[in-house]
Amino acid sequence: MTKLNAATLWRVMQNNGLREFQDVPRHTREEFERRVATRPKHFNARIIGRFEWLLVVAATRSPIGWVSLRVGEPGRRAAEIGYSIIAAQRGFGYATEAVRTLLSHALATSDLQRIEACCVPGNVPSRRLLERLGFIESRVQRHGAVVRGRPVDIVLYDMPRERWLTAHSVAEPAVERVALPESAQAN
Numbered sequence: 001m002t003k004l005n006a007a008t009l010w011r012v013m014q015n016n017g018l019r020e021f022q023d024v025p026r027h028t029r030e031e032f033e034r035r036v037a038t039r040p041k042h043f044n045a046r047i048i049g050r051f052e053w054l055l056v057v058a059a060t061r062s063p064i065g066w067v068s069l070r071v072g073e074p075g076r077r078a079a080e081i082g083y084s085i086i087a088a089q090r091g092f093g094y095a096t097e098a099v100r101t102l103l104s105h106a107l108a109t110s111d112l113q114r115i116e117a118c119c120v121p122g123n124v125p126s127r128r129l130l131e132r133l134g135f136i137e138s139r140v141q142r143h144g145a146v147v148r149g150r151p152v153d154i155v156l157y158d159m160p161r162e163r164w165l166t167a168h169s170v171a172e173p174a175v176e177r178v179a180l181p182e183s184a185q186a187n
Helices: 003-013 029-037 094-108 124-132 161-167
Strands: 049-057 062-071 078-085 114-119 136-147 150-160
Touching: 003 029, 003 049, 003 062, 049 094, 062 094, 078 094, 094 114, 094 124, 094 161, 114 124, 114 136, 114 161, 124 136, 150 161
Parallel strands: 078 114
Antiparallel strands: 049 062, 062 078, 114 150, 136 150
């Protein structure tokens, strides 16, 4: 994410279906752009922050969601992955492809030793995605998140580096980088 495509992601974030299982921030577009501008520009596991990528269907250049990686503590060598796809584009494998690509990239280009994920117990498609990719359910945390202003339980998942390396090739994935047309980047 950069300031150039932050407005596009902000518009994606306005889809109501995204708030069913997570607390998507309700910032003004200007505030969201300001926040994105302060984030790290390129992934580096030694930098604390949120690294985020806009997901776009290559054939149509339509923005459909995002995938993120948060590094919260220096030296911990762990990060948390997050992802969200608008309701009309779910079930086509986009989230699986994005998470797989991000995991491969993050583990191939850093010394991260663990990737974590969490979701609410009722988000069965997200739980299946994590399990399909080999994440291990570690525990349930009572009131671990807030969704629509209410505390909710979350299921915590873990992907140790060695587990991923054993099950998947971590060669640098071929990721198509598509620039959005000016009309998609404006307001």
